[in-house]
Amino acid sequence: MLADWPLLSLVVWTPIVGGVLVLLAGDRAGTGAKRIALAFALLTFALSIPLFTGFDRDTALMQFEERVPWIPAFDIYYHLGVDGISMPLNLLTTFATVLVVIAGWEVIRERPAQYMAAFLVMEGLMVGVFSALDAALFYVFWEGMLIPMFLVIGMWGGPRRVYATIKFFLYTFLGSVLMLVALIYLYHKSGSFSILDYHQVPLGMREQLLIFLAFLVAFAVKVPMWPVHTWLPDAHVEAPTGGSVILAAIMLKIGAYGFLRFSLPITPDASAALDWLMILLSLVAVVYIGFVALVQEDMKKLIAYSSIAHMGLVTLGFFILYTIAERGSGLRGAALGIEGGLVQMISHGFISGALFLCVGVLYDRMHTRLIRDYGGVVNTMPAFAAFAVLFAMANAGLPGTSGFVGEFMVVLASFKADPWFAALAATTVVLGAAYTLWLVKRVVFGPVANERVAALRDLDAREYVVLGALALAVIAVGVWPDPLTEVMHASVENLVQQATSSKIQMLAAHP
């Protein structure tokens, strides 16, 4: 029954239609627009659940596929489908959007209808990015989602929002146009825009290197990897809470997803040749950005830098696979790094989203994000403090939270690659603990710092729901990650297979 529905299309288009309806309802409808937005966000989330329950865990093939001609002149298809890599990310997207809609309920006073509509449209586009199996369609979603994010930061952001949002847009736009050239080139080579065909097309080394670099620019900006990360702290600091949550929880994941869907399987030889570069950049992000996070005075900026460091761990997990395979740990060992990275992505989606929401809770009350304006919040907001400490611990990788699972898997895998990688990667545990716990100490604990903190009121029901849902998710994945990793196995193994089979040899065999 459910399986016959075009589920992915529904998950893509329901929120977009919802967004249009919310816009039409406008602000005159009072809370009506918000109610419509919440209804559509919930509906989309409900529609995305069968993607998980109906998912066949034994196959690496694309599931829930839909394929109709879209631009026949160029062989472009409206082709959607998910595998074990993209499906969990889709769920993360629909889950996060519900929370963002609830979180923005009372906080956004100016043009709330446009705010809600932007997030709904963005949700549909992001699900589209994770589900698209046609390169042109992928690019449309990939670029399209910049528009609502551009507006969200620019319209509801902080004082330097215009600078931040234009920087955000141009950085990502520059990255993606080069990817567009690479995608068209691949079309020129393979004769179709299908991503699955791209995986098969034989390519020489020089071509692979250029394509890999074009992809690298696009995805590295999005992840973001050091040294093209500078847009992220700006965008995060200026964005409204909801914008930060979506940025950290989903948009960063899109870059990492790109490495798995495009770079590794399409350019395996170039990935193998340049894996040192990726590992180097990842380790710099983990270590150096970890130190940078330590000295931040702005809470949002601190979490933004922490995001970059955590994403460094993700890309490290992806690109150590060649070293692991060389060292004889086999494909299973290589898969561990990628799965660890994927779990880390999901977990970071929950945790960073939750931390930004926590900052949002404080900011809504005090209108400052500077750490020194706080102190002793636990005395006036005990419930909030409990949540904040939980998420901080998760961010530091405490066992029993989702943060631990991903970090542990990646560090374990990097041990198989090289103990030095592991030693450096493990600094994330130390540094992460240092900056998050120090943040908590300064903000939450200690004596009440000033009368404004003394006047704080604790969480309301709305905030309870949002943070509670995230806390549940963080602990659930932390205690029992199996349901999450199970869906990935087949797809990740298939990916490792693709990433380790040389295309140059293929070219030599079939010139």
Place this chain on the structure above:
Amino acid sequence: MPSTLTDLAPMLPEIWLAAMACVVLVADVYAGRGRITVAYLLAQLSLLGALWLLLRDRSAVPVSLFDGAFLRDELADLLKLFVLALTAAAFAYARGYLRDRGLERGEYFTLGLFGVLGMMVLISAGSLLTLYLGLELLALSLYAMVALHRDSLEASEAAMKYFVLGALASGMALYGISLLYGVTGTLGLDEVARAAAADGADPVMLLALAFVVVGVAFKLGAVPFHMWIPDVYHGAPAAVALYVGAAPKIAGFALAMRLLVEGLGGLQGQWADMLTVLAVLSLAVGNVVAIAQTNIKRMLGYSTISHMGFLLLGLLAGTRDGYGAAMFYALTYALMAAGAFGVVAVMSRGCEAERLDDYRGLNARNPWLAFLMLVLMFSMAGVPPTVGFYAKLTVLKAVIDVGALWLAVLAVIFSVIGAFYYLRVVKLMYFDEPPQEAPVHAGLEAGTVLSVNGLAVLGLGILPGALLALCLQAVG
């Protein structure tokens, strides 16, 4: 030669337009007060009538008349369809503007119709003579239209510049044409094509080609023959800039297509090199200089230049896909330009909304108008899901297919630079506070047409397949 009147049926749209342009002129003299309505309605009637005549009976297409001097093929019909529709839209946007300015003379519409006639003749040209005839009819109408606001110093200056430079470029083109005639001994484009294919290396032929390319480049506004564009767009009344900025780009494409591709296709290797230089310069100058503009009409002028660079990229690829891409680009760009200038014209009620600052906080004053402008700006920047993205995609694909990867990389990098000034317009409309709270009213008619125009940009962005297929079919 056509022996009976029925043989002239394929060119009925042109005949109808020529007649109606005269009717508008005469009716305008006798109509007295409230004249604009009469002239306006008659002008719209002429355009719609021409559209109907064009689409009514297409069984005979392709067909040629007067020994091949007048062609009617798929290419011509599709281009004419867009020219007529966009001009009708332009008239609708211009109406309120003209009424407010006391420019309520039938001249705008008469000249506009003659301009359309010129474009249609140019589009259908099968010989060098018809080509030049159409070109000049269009150009003369445009010169006069730019000068329409004769009390305005800026407009007069712009018209003067346009006329002097335009006459020079026409002269160049005519000189090239005469050389072609001298070498080949014929005016028919098909025979020129045969001659060009046979002895392409002939130095006089190459000299002729150089002059012809100058003419084409001027019409399109490609660097270094772009000087007139910013001045004309800036100086001309918004209603005229709107007319100049949209449909004539399609005519410019037709000129390039007929003259370079159909006439001098044998010299493709030679003119592709020339167009490469023009395209790269246009992309660079257009995008970079547009950033420095504070006047939206001038900014759109430089943006046109950069878009023409993209169009030339499609042409110089020299493949069927490339020509189709260039055609798609020309049509969709004209659609976007009509919409963007339409917003400028609608905003310019009462006072000129020329400065970028006039668009501050438009989202608070008229959210729908701001949204349409948002769509148009993102489309010009080439961001999906708008049609501007597919225009760029098809051109890039054509360029990459012929192996000119560096051109594609250059083009996308310049389009990132270009994205900045489109974003700035969005920033002004959405992120800034409005200087005045007074809401902006587009008016029912202009508002409706503008909505259709903006939504077409979005709709074609979601389903571009059909138009793309038509373009590829038309050039193939």
